[in-house]
Amino acid sequence: MHPLFFQPVRVATNTRPEDGFLVFADHCLVAVITPLQTSVSGELRSHWFLKAGFGPCAVHTHPAFEGLDKAELWMRERVAGQ
Numbered sequence: 001m002h003p004l005f006f007q008p009v010r011v012a013t014n015t016r017p018e019d020g021f022l023v024f025a026d027h028c029l030v031a032v033i034t035p036l037q038t039s040v041s042g043e044l045r046s047h048w049f050l051k052a053g054f055g056p057c058a059v060h061t062h063p064a065f066e067g068l069d070k071a072e073l074w075m076r077e078r079v080a081g082q
Contacts, residue, residue, distance in 0.1 A: 004024065007021060030079060033065075050064075050065075056082040
């Protein structure tokens with residue numbers, strides 16, 4: 001299993017900076033994730049968004065995850081499958 005390391009970061013956006021994480025696997029950046037905008041209502045409010053993926057986490061779509069634990073599981077599966 002490849003360990004993932006989450007580094008807190010502020011990400012610049014068009015509206016205002018957001019809290020997020022740089023995600024590393026084996027000392028390589030594999031993803032940038034942020035929570036969905038606070039203006040999102042209802043069930044999506046606690047979701048995380050893949051802002052950018054690299055290497056095994058590079059995808060054409062930018063998925064949203066129901067919680068940080070689901071985002072971590074998705075990234076672990078992608079890194080393990082490389």
